[in-house]
Amino acid sequence: MERIRFLLMERLDPLSLRPVRKPFVLLRHGAQHVYDADTLYEYILASGDVRDPITRGDYAGHELLRLQRQCGRPLPSRALLVTCAEMERERRAVVFSIADEILEQARAGILAVDALDDLRSIAEGAEWRALRELLAVHGMRP
Numbered sequence: 001m002e003r004i005r006f007l008l009m010e011r012l013d014p015l016s017l018r019p020v021r022k023p024f025v026l027l028r029h030g031a032q033h034v035y036d037a038d039t040l041y042e043y044i045l046a047s048g049d050v051r052d053p054i055t056r057g058d059y060a061g062h063e064l065l066r067l068q069r070q071c072g073r074p075l076p077s078r079a080l081l082v083t084c085a086e087m088e089r090e091r092r093a094v095v096f097s098i099a100d101e102i103l104e105q106a107r108a109g110i111l112a113v114d115a116l117d118d119l120r121s122i123a124e125g126a127e128w129r130a131l132r133e134l135l136a137v138h139g140m141r142p
Contacts, residue, residue: 013039015053024067028055037070044075048088099131 011020013036024037033054044050044067051058059067068074 015039015043022070024070026052026059026063028052028057037067041067041071041073041075095131102131 011023011034012018013020014033015035016039018036018039020034020036022037024035024040026033026035033052040053043053050064064075
C-alpha cells in the first residue's frame with residue numbers, strides 16, 4: 001500500500017522516470033511539465049538539444065536562465081549546443097547511409113567488410129545492435 005501511495009504522490013521525471021528532487025516546472029499549452037532540474041540540465045548538455053523534450057518547442061531565454069540558476073551551473077551558449085546537435089544529426093545520417101549501402105549489398109549477396117567496419121566505428125551501442133539484427137534478417141552476420 002505504501003508503494004502505491006508513493007507512486008501516486010511522487011512526481012516522476014519524464015526523462016529519467018525517477019522521482020523529481022529539484023522540480024523545474026514549464027508551462028506548455030496550459031499544461032504543467034515537471035522535470036528534475038539536474039536531469040534536464042544533463043539532457044541538454046548530452047544531446048545539445050535546446051528544445052523541450054516533450055513538446056519539442058524551443059525554450060524561452062528566461063527558462064534556460066532559470067534552469068542554470070536552479071542547477072548552479074551555466075549552460076554552453078545556444079550556438080554551441082545547436083552545433084553539437086547538428087553534428088549528431090550528421091553522424092546519424094552517415095550511419096544510416098552506410099547501413100543502406102550494406103543492406104543493398106546484402107540483398108545482392110555481397111559481404112561488405114569495409115562498410116561494416118566503417119559502420120561499427122561510428123554507430124553507437126543501440127544503433128549497432130539494431131543494425132546487426134537487421135543484417136541478420138538479411139542473412140548477414142557482422
